[in-house]
Amino acid sequence: MHLxxxxxxxxxxxxxELGDSVLVELExxxxxxxxxKHVEYRIVSxxxxxxxxxxxxxxxxxxxxxxxxxxxxMVPPLPxxxxxxxxxxxNDSRRRGLQRFMTLVIRHPVLAGDELVSIxxxxxxxxxxxxxxxxxxxxxxxxxxxxxxxxxxxxxxxxIQTHAATNREVIANIHSSFNKLRDVAERMAQRSRENxxxxxxxxxxxxxxxxxxxxxxxxATMSKAWxxxxxxxxxxxGEFGLLANKAAHQGSREEDEVVEKLNLLLEQLQSYKxxxxxxxxxxxxxxxxxFEKRSGPVATHLKYQNSFEQAESRLTQxxxxxxxxxxxxxxxxxxxxxxxxxxxxxxxxxxxxLGTFVHSQIQGHKEMGDVWGDLHPKLKxxxxxxxxxxx
Numbered sequence: 001m002h003l004x005x006x007x008x009x010x011x012x013x014x015x016x017e018l019g020d021s022v023l024v025e026l027e028x029x030x031x032x033x034x035x036x037k038h039v040e041y042r043i044v045s046x047x048x049x050x051x052x053x054x055x056x057x058x059x060x061x062x063x064x065x066x067x068x069x070x071x072x073x074m075v076p077p078l079p080x081x082x083x084x085x086x087x088x089x090x091n092d093s094r095r096r097g098l099q100r101f102m103t104l105v106i107r108h109p110v111l112a113g114d115e116l117v118s119i120x121x122x123x124x125x126x127x128x129x130x131x132x133x134x135x136x137x138x139x140x141x142x143x144x145x146x147x148x149x150x151x152x153x154x155x156x157x158x159x160i161q162t163h164a165a166t167n168r169e170v171i172a173n174i175h176s177s178f179n180k181l182r183d184v185a186e187r188m189a190q191r192s193r194e195n196x197x198x199x200x201x202x203x204x205x206x207x208x209x210x211x212x213x214x215x216x217x218x219x220a221t222m223s224k225a226w227x228x229x230x231x232x233x234x235x236x237x238g239e240f241g242l243l244a245n246k247a248a249h250q251g252s253r254e255e256d257e258v259v260e261k262l263n264l265l266l267e268q269l270q271s272y273k274x275x276x277x278x279x280x281x282x283x284x285x286x287x288x289x290x291f292e293k294r295s296g297p298v299a300t301h302l303k304y305q306n307s308f309e310q311a312e313s314r315l316t317q318x319x320x321x322x323x324x325x326x327x328x329x330x331x332x333x334x335x336x337x338x339x340x341x342x343x344x345x346x347x348x349x350x351x352x353x354l355g356t357f358v359h360s361q362i363q364g365h366k367e368m369g370d371v372w373g374d375l376h377p378k379l380k381x382x383x384x385x386x387x388x389x390x391x
Contacts, residue, residue: 021046022106022121024099026091027053039091041098045106048122056081059098061129062120065136070111071278072142072335074271074342076104100264104271109342110142143331152330160333167340168276174347175269182262185357189259192251192364196244203240210234232378239375246371250364257356265346265353272343279332 022045028038040053059078066075079097082090106112106121115135123131143149157163210233 022099022102024095024102026095028091039094041095043102043121045102045121047106048118050122050124052121052124054120054128056094056098058120058128059101061132062116063101065116065132066105066111069114069116069136069139069141072275072332073110074104074108074268074275074339075111076101076267076271077274096260096263100260100267103264104268115139142335143328146331148334149327149331152327152334155334156330156337160337164333164336164340171269171272171340171343175266175273178262178266178269182259182266185254185258185262189251189254192247192254196247196251199240199247200244203237203244206233206240207237210237236375236378239371239378243368243371243375246364246367250360250368253360253364254357257360258353261349261353261356265349268343268346272339275336275339279336 022043025042025044027040027042038055040055041059042051043054044051060081063075063078078101079094105117111117116132119128119131119135125131139145148155210230212230
């Protein structure tokens with residue numbers, strides 16, 4: 001389904017209709033000397049089902065052309081080119097960012113059907129960047145090819161500016177709240193990973209304690225019991241290793257199922273904010289400049305023209321520029337209204353994310369509880385061997 005097939009200001013989209021999916025996988029390739037590697041990404045979309053290899057520079061060109069062609073649409077951000085992290089952590093972070101970028105592109109009702117997306121997801125040629133540039137040169141930006149461009153004003157209510165300002169404020173507040181939710185979810189995932197590290201270290205320390213073969217004093221009252229306990233500690237250390245694995249799995253589950261989905265929504269909301277900024281500083285500013293240029297004295301232009309016909313031609317060009325900018329302004333408002341609808345279409349995902357969050361906590365606590373439960377009788381047997389002991 002495409003925005004604007006019938007009445008472009010009526011929200012007719014549902015989450016199910018934004019259904020295509022795309023997979024981005026990381027591949028390290030060697031180039032030249034053994035220690036020289038470059039990163040490529042294997043991309044497979046449900047629509048094309050053709051695996052293609054892309055470099056980050058290909059994504060940069062693709063992203064830049066999407067911004068040029070769809071300046072009035074939400075174009076999701078790319079992950080940064082380089083951040084201060086270890087290679088493995090950085091590569092995984094960037095892959096996740098590219099996955100989110102492609103997911104938002106392929107699920108956008110307008111962007112998904114464009115030739116640029118088709119080329120990027122299906123062309124096997126190593127010259128994909130030139131193919132993308134050539135495709136853009138043939139059409140230009142969306143305003144030049146859209147059937148709604150000439151009639152944008154017709155579809156818009158008279159109070160569209162008020163609606164746009166209100167929606168922008170509401171979505172900005174939602175954006176802020178989602179940022180806080182994501183930060184909390186990230187901290188929870190981090191605590192699960194730290195819990196895994198602590199449990200693993202606890203088990204390692206138990207193992208070292210139990211593996212100590214130092215001779216005990218002959219006259220030690222509890223030396224015999226301690227020798228028996230010491231052997232049991234090595235066995236118990238394995239249980240803490242299992243607990244550490246469960247905690248690490250919980251951290252990964254929270255990262256993949258909760259944090260990533262919140263990041264997806266956040267990047268869409270950020271692209272909406274970027275779109276609003278472009279609308280304010282781009283189209284409206286150009287429109288204002290065109291009017292200012294038109295309002296200048298005609299005599300000034302006549303002074304530098306060779307004939308009245310040339311001056312009249314210049315005036316006509318200015319008027320055409322103003323008309324074009326006026327149509328672009330209404331087209332920009334129409335697109336902004338449609339993109340607002342798309343944002344609100346995505347927001348019910350919060351319910352799904354909340355359900356996933358609750359399920360992950362239930363599952364994680366159950367798995368950890370099962371292991372702790374198995375550990376308890378083993379400790380009881382150990383206490384019986386050593387005899388009653390109070391601290």
